[in-house]
Amino acid sequence: MTYTSLSLTLIFVLIPLVLSKTFKLGLEKDTIIATIRSIIQLLAVGYILNFVFGEGSIIYIFLMVALMIVAATLNARKKGKGIKGITWKIVFTLVMVEIVTQGVLLGFNIVPTTAQYIIPISGMLIGNSMVLSILFLNRFTAEITSHENEIELILSLGGTPKQAIHRQLINAIKASMIPTIESQKTIGLVQLPGMMSGQIIGGADPIQAVQFQLLIIFALLTTATLSSIMIGFLSYPALFNARLQLLEVE
């Protein structure tokens, strides 16, 4: 694709801007910021990946993955700012997700140990884990706020924090995982996944593209389950103090 062709795709940015202005949605500023950020970020990543792939050093791969984890953590932690130590809990979760998934993929030689595979796959899995963490934290804090009386009741009867918050924890874990599971049920029917579409547009064999997509969706299931459960079980103790009293959640 030429840069001229690419610049023509800005029509797709113009349409929402016009619609937002017409219907007074007030989204013009956010749309422009999002567009500029995506151009800068993706171009920067393109050049960085070009450099990393060229060098092929494991240190650069490690740094790229670390950068993804830091960026994902900074984004996800906003939703759990009322939970003490949430930053490190998210970092730990993302690191574990990366270790488990890449451990299987590289350990069984499913994909080659090269930057071309490790970095894009890590990006997809860490990105998914970040979204799952945000969904979980959003739902979890809402569940606690709306069921504070029930949590207090169980504590007042001599229950432990784990017993008191069990229902809210399980509800939040399930709710955060549903989008991943549901989207996988309709994959290929309603939507062609981005990675697979990209490979096909890039000229790859569709069967090969499907195989890689399957690899990703299976890994995403592990990512979703691990992220929600880990973030959940790491977070809930921070909601109680040493006297087993429920702390206020923002």
Next chain:
Amino acid sequence: MTTIYEPAIHLQQVSFLVKDKAILKSITGSFPKGKITTLVGPSGAGKTTLLKMCNGLLSPTDGLIFIDNQTITTYEPTTLRKHVGIALQAAPMIAGTVFDNLALPLALQGKKLTQQDAIQYLLDVGLDASFLHRATNELSGGQRQKVSIARTLINQSSILLLDEITSALDRQSVQDIEALIVSLNKNYNVTIIWITHNLQQALTIGHYTWVMMDGELIETGESSLLKAPTHPRVAEFIQGVNA
């Protein structure tokens, strides 16, 4: 309070602040063991906060609480909450049936409640066996309060904290609950601390009364003080309630 009784709960200069707002202001006093003490006063006086502190759901910002002559912090919170039971004003329920709720206190300890025992607890609070498998979201406010009281009794606490448990009940139910509380106190020597807006109830059921206003303990003594209060603010409050 001219007490010769051993205190079940003693508060020593207990204060509680929320974002610099004083909910309780240096409260000192005792709840006698084996007696019924009622807490009266206008809304926002800090009565519920005080009860939650005695059950360990809240901790004082300042001051000490003693339960059976031991500072509250020496108790494991879960042990304390079984020893000092509380029936919360909102009568919160877990999703499920009346039986699920009655079974909850024992389930938290890994034990089971028999249906027979559950029915007995229901009868004690004036509900018949047909309520056992009814969904809690089908209960009226008064029925919820009764289930909440029955559930609090299951831990067989030696101190019971009751937060306006009869506010949503009809006259007959109020009398049933009052009889139950008196019986628990008389027959099982359970110490009762009871928040009520019903001054007649405080006079007839309570042995002692605390009158609280704006986070302060204004007057305390035998319940007869409600007939002849010495503090002008208490007199004004009683006059207002009776008007």
